[in-house]
Amino acid sequence: MERRLMAGTPYRKLLTAPRPVAEGVKVRLEARGIPVVLETPFSDLPEAALGTYMGDVNLWVPEALLGEAEALLEEGIP
Numbered sequence: 401m402e403r404r405l406m407a408g409t410p411y412r413k414l415l416t417a418p419r420p421v422a423e424g425v426k427v428r429l430e431a432r433g434i435p436v437v438l439e440t441p442f443s444d445l446p447e448a449a450l451g452t453y454m455g456d457v458n459l460w461v462p463e464a465l466l467g468e469a470e471a472l473l474e475e476g477i478p
Contacts, residue, residue: 409462410464412463412466414436414459414470415459415473416457416458416459418456418457419453419454419456422458425473426459429469434461434465434472435462435465436459437460437461438457438460439457440453440457441453
């Protein structure tokens with residue numbers, strides 16, 4: 401599983417999914433208090449802010465919350 405530091409915090413890649421699916425998961429995880437970073441292949445371009453890319457994106461969560469995020473995915477994140 402991929403790991404990277406973001407602002408000094410270790411993050412793990414939770415999943416790679418089409419943008420609309422990843423956005424839905426992001427909203428639900430954040431509603432449960434889990435910070436999420438959504439990464440497109442175009443992170444350095446204006447598209448990152450506009451959200452026009454609908455292909456696969458990576459969804460990252462803090463390593464300390466990975467287990468909780470995975471459990472919520474398995475439950476279907478109500």
